[in-house]
Amino acid sequence: MDPFVFHSPTKITFGQGVAATASELIKELGSQRIILITDKQLLKTDLVDSLITGWQAGSDIVIFSEVLPDANLTGVDQAARIAKQEKCDGIIALGGGSVIDTAKVVNIILTLGGNALDHQGMHNLSSRLLPSLAIPTTAGTGAEVSLVAMVRDDKEGKKLLFGSKFLAMDEALLDPELIITLPPRLTAATGMDAVTHCIEALVVEGTSSPLTNTLALSALNMLLKFLLKAKKDGNDIEARSQTLVASTMAGMSFSSCGVGIVHALSHAIGGQFGTHHGMTNAVLLPHGMRFNLSFATNRYAEIARYLQLSNSDKDEVAAKILIESIENLINSLGLPQNLRGLPVPDLKPEQLRGLVDLASSDPAMIFNTRQASPQDIIEIYRNAY
Amino acid sequence: MAAFKTTEELNQVMLALWDAIKADKGMGPQLLQSRISISFYYREPESRLTIDCRDGQQMIVIVGDTTFKPVVEMYMKGDLAHDFWLGKVNIPLALISGKIAAKGPVNKALALLPVIKPAFGLYPSIYQSKIFRNTI
Numbered sequence: 001m002d003p004f005v006f007h008s009p010t011k012i013t014f015g016q017g018v019a020a021t022a023s024e025l026i027k028e029l030g031s032q033r034i035i036l037i038t039d040k041q042l043l044k045t046d047l048v049d050s051l052i053t054g055w056q057a058g059s060d061i062v063i064f065s066e067v068l069p070d071a072n073l074t075g076v077d078q079a080a081r082i083a084k085q086e087k088c089d090g091i092i093a094l095g096g097g098s099v100i101d102t103a104k105v106v107n108i109i110l111t112l113g114g115n116a117l118d119h120q121g122m123h124n125l126s127s128r129l130l131p132s133l134a135i136p137t138t139a140g141t142g143a144e145v146s147l148v149a150m151v152r153d154d155k156e157g158k159k160l161l162f163g164s165k166f167l168a169m170d171e172a173l174l175d176p177e178l179i180i181t182l183p184p185r186l187t188a189a190t191g192m193d194a195v196t197h198c199i200e201a202l203v204v205e206g207t208s209s210p211l212t213n214t215l216a217l218s219a220l221n222m223l224l225k226f227l228l229k230a231k232k233d234g235n236d237i238e239a240r241s242q243t244l245v246a247s248t249m250a251g252m253s254f255s256s257c258g259v260g261i262v263h264a265l266s267h268a269i270g271g272q273f274g275t276h277h278g279m280t281n282a283v284l285l286p287h288g289m290r291f292n293l294s295f296a297t298n299r300y301a302e303i304a305r306y307l308q309l310s311n312s313d314k315d316e317v318a319a320k321i322l323i324e325s326i327e328n329l330i331n332s333l334g335l336p337q338n339l340r341g342l343p344v345p346d347l348k349p350e351q352l353r354g355l356v357d358l359a360s361s362d363p364a365m366i367f368n369t370r371q372a373s374p375q376d377i378i379e380i381y382r383n384a385y
Numbered sequence: 386m387a388a389f390k391t392t393e394e395l396n397q398v399m400l401a402l403w404d405a406i407k408a409d410k411g412m413g414p415q416l417l418q419s420r421i422s423i424s425f426y427y428r429e430p431e432s433r434l435t436i437d438c439r440d441g442q443q444m445i446v447i448v449g450d451t452t453f454k455p456v457v458e459m460y461m462k463g464d465l466a467h468d469f470w471l472g473k474v475n476i477p478l479a480l481i482s483g484k485i486a487a488k489g490p491v492n493k494a495l496a497l498l499p500v501i502k503p504a505f506g507l508y509p510s511i512y513q514s515k516i517f518r519n520t521i
Contacts (some may be wrong), residue, residue, distance in 0.1 A: 123486035361496035
């Protein structure tokens with residue numbers, strides 16, 4: 001067996017209604033005054049409104065709800081300024097990946113000072129951060145357990161990476177009741193983000209382990225069984241539960257082994273055009289899988305057999321069935337089939353060159369099983385158009 | 386056995402290596418074109434090496450402390466640096482595990498990996514010419 005590292009320090013609690021315990025839990029971690037980071041849409045819902053009212057009855061809570069669908073530096077700076085002014089010493093993130101990533105970077109600034117750009121990098125944080133707790137309201141990013149945060153620098157049109165073991169949330173509360181109101185299209189898109197995490201984690205080079213593989217395989221199985229159900233009937237609490245837990249498992253997996261070319265290409269597109277991360281991943285996933293096929297045939301085949309998508313003993317056959325099954329899933333979920341549908345405008349040659357530069361230097365690319373040349377990346381983008 | 390017993394040993398090897406990279410017709414121009422500025426902070430033994438290609442004309446290599454603030458900073462042990470230049474490091478695993486830490490836009494440093502790969506072939510003889518121990 002090859003050497004590996006597995007690190008997943010976040011305490012995870014699952015159950016209907018567990019979100020109500022958030023303020024209590026973060027007080028137990030030592031926080032007196034909490035900044036709640038969330039988004040405006042969530043604040044409008046009755047469920048979240050009553051949740052916050054309950055928290056405020058026993059805790060001192062400052063609310064920041066200006067996080068945009070794509071986490072950016074402006075939101076981080078605003079939230080950090082308010083948290084400092086209000087002398088907050090703990091963070092609750094209630095929302096999707098953008099909210100949780102914003103909360104993580106705010107926590108860095110609040111604890112270590114400076115601004116966000118001072119702290120971008122990998123493993124460069126010097127100490128533990130303030131107590132933090134995440135309550136995901138989408139089932140996809142795995143941000144509630146991951147050790148990274150991606151935040152968009154709008155001025156530069158690219159995504160910044162923050163990575164450290166100290167970025168892990170202390171607590172993650174997985175409450176399926178909070179996912180019920182997630183619209184079908186976002187259910188599908190965020191779910192495909194989790195599917196992408198699983199597939200990429202299963203074919204990374206040099207970092208996977210029995211732990212990351214087991215988590216990713218089980219999570220993929222759960223997502224293939226329940227994602228479509230969750231999209232069709234948002235009130236199906238079992239489907240919501242399965243997809244929520246699966247996305248967290250996928251997050252635990254990729255945090256210890258990395259992702260790959262789909263994420264690298266997706267980050268470049270998202271940085272430039274602000275497209276939805278899950279939808280962008282969904283468009284690029286079959287293309288990324290085809291690109292990796294010759295280097296990952298046996299692993300794709302094993303996945304297809306494990307998921308009972310194929311019983312062929314020929315790896316080439318079973319591997320192709322996996323890719324087709326993923327394409328069928330994307331079709332059934334009604335997600336965009338190509339970059340144009342995201343929408344990404346017609347790319348001028350210099351824009352394409354810029355995307356290639358961003359994608360080929362994206363940290364996710366280093367984990368991909370097959371090295372991609374600039375020409376390979378251009379071809380994938382063109383095929384996905 | 387540690388690859389470098391002293392800071393001076395590490396500095397001598399790295400300086401000779403970067404002189405060779407600078408002179409190389411493939412790697413030198415590509416690094417200049419990238420306009421990267423990067424500091425490598427080593428521990429065990431402690432040292433700092435800074436590569437400055439900002440003006441795209443000349444690669445400046447600074448050994449030791451400097452007030453210059455590079456775009457990217459990389460942190461690692463001397464032994465890991467030695468294994469890296471021998472091509473023996475699983476870089477993805479080193480990044481995931483924190484054996485290599487980076488401050489700044491990590492992507493700029495990672496983009497250089499394919500560029501500097503030919504230096505893996507130069508390193509063993511440079512190391513042996515500076516360090517008179519049979520550790521490779």
